[in-house]
Amino acid sequence: MEERNKTLGEFIIENQKAFQYSSGELSRILNSIRLAAKVVNYKVNKAGLVDIIGAVGEQNIQGEEQQKLDVYANEVFIQTLINREIVCGIASEENDDFITVQGSDNCHNNKYVILMDPLDGSSNIDVNVSLGTIFSVFRRITPIGTPVTSEDFLQPGVNQVAAGYVIYGTSTMLVYTTGFGVNGFTLNPAIGTFYLSHPNMKFPKDGHIYSVNEGNYVHFPQGVKNYIKYCQREEDDRPYTSRYIGSLVSDFHRNMIKGGIYIYPTSSKAPKGKLRLLYECNPMAFIAEQAGGKATDGFGRIMEIQPTELHQRVPFFCGSQNMVEKAEQFMAEAE
Numbered sequence: 001m002e003e004r005n006k007t008l009g010e011f012i013i014e015n016q017k018a019f020q021y022s023s024g025e026l027s028r029i030l031n032s033i034r035l036a037a038k039v040v041n042y043k044v045n046k047a048g049l050v051d052i053i054g055a056v057g058e059q060n061i062q063g064e065e066q067q068k069l070d071v072y073a074n075e076v077f078i079q080t081l082i083n084r085e086i087v088c089g090i091a092s093e094e095n096d097d098f099i100t101v102q103g104s105d106n107c108h109n110n111k112y113v114i115l116m117d118p119l120d121g122s123s124n125i126d127v128n129v130s131l132g133t134i135f136s137v138f139r140r141i142t143p144i145g146t147p148v149t150s151e152d153f154l155q156p157g158v159n160q161v162a163a164g165y166v167i168y169g170t171s172t173m174l175v176y177t178t179g180f181g182v183n184g185f186t187l188n189p190a191i192g193t194f195y196l197s198h199p200n201m202k203f204p205k206d207g208h209i210y211s212v213n214e215g216n217y218v219h220f221p222q223g224v225k226n227y228i229k230y231c232q233r234e235e236d237d238r239p240y241t242s243r244y245i246g247s248l249v250s251d252f253h254r255n256m257i258k259g260g261i262y263i264y265p266t267s268s269k270a271p272k273g274k275l276r277l278l279y280e281c282n283p284m285a286f287i288a289e290q291a292g293g294k295a296t297d298g299f300g301r302i303m304e305i306q307p308t309e310l311h312q313r314v315p316f317f318c319g320s321q322n323m324v325e326k327a328e329q330f331m332a333e334a335e
């Protein structure tokens with residue numbers, strides 16, 4: 001059965017042709033992510049064995065120090081990309097500043113920068129709940145041949161050339177877009193191969209699931225409070241179902257398949273929101289839009305925000321188009 005499905009490797013090669021004058025750099029980046037995802041997946045699946053193989057900070061049987069999983073994932077993705085010398089710069093949610101990739105070849109000649117959250121939802125690590133990796137690729141804007149600058153990373157999301165996520169869930173999937181729709185690939189761990197399992201993914205235009213940390217309700221803006229009450233009201237096809245994993249990738253993935261909205265608003269506790277524009281919101285927004293969904297900060301399109309700092313936070317409303325528009329309507333009315 002699986003042999004009839006395309007593998008991710010085959011799909012990447014086939015789709016390289018969609019890019020005119022393609023040099024293959026983007027395909028090589030995607031292949032590196034595919035590889036790093038498999039390495040991280042192996043480690044994530046062993047996380048539950050921590051009592052047996054040693055906790056963070058302890059030495060394992062080989063005398064190696066056990067690392068925190070998010071630190072490990074960060075190193076795997078960064079090293080995989082650096083070793084292949086295919087990007088000129090890397091920014092990660094785990095690092096304060098961006099990395100200028102050096103390498104034996106002159107990496108200043110590479111066209112792309114990558115931004116990522118190597119292991120999102122890290123509060124779920126110790127409790128065996130799904131985690132994710134999120135990535136976003138831009139063409140640099142400073143001249144080829146020169147070292148990257150912050151300008152190359154501080155681009156609005158509309159400039160993304162690729163974005164995707166890996167979900168380490170009941171099965172491991174890699175979902176990505178290069179601006180020609182969204183495709184999902186499921187890992188067969190027995191042979192370490194991703195197969196095309198979810199071609200041309202689409203958000204249902206409407207949905208019945210809302211995902212928000214309702215424990216923070218008292219701290220939310222009035223528009224969000226009103227929208228939550230709307231979701232809970234017995235009227236038409238409501239009340240909606242509430243589902244919140246606390247792992248953005250998993251909540252997004254479920255909502256994209258079933259139809260739903262994810263909200264992480266501003267609150268009196270987090271006046272700018274919690275999620276990072278560059279590492280979390282922009283890539284998810286690109287995927288959402290490519291799947292026919294919508295992503296806003298409650299008022300305007302996420303991908304049009306001009307970033308001013310690497311770790312900038314924004315409120316995030318993302319999911320089925322009609323649901324996001326309804327939430328925006330409540331936000332505008334409460335202004």
Ligand code: AHM
Nearest residue numbers: 119120121122123213246247248249
């Ligand atoms: P992290 O990058 O520190 O893991 O935080 C991001 C995560 C998202 O995956 C998730 O949707 C959100 O934080 C949950 O936050 P909260 O626990 O405040 O609801």
Ligand code: MG
Nearest residue numbers: 093117120121
């Ligand atoms: Mg994160």
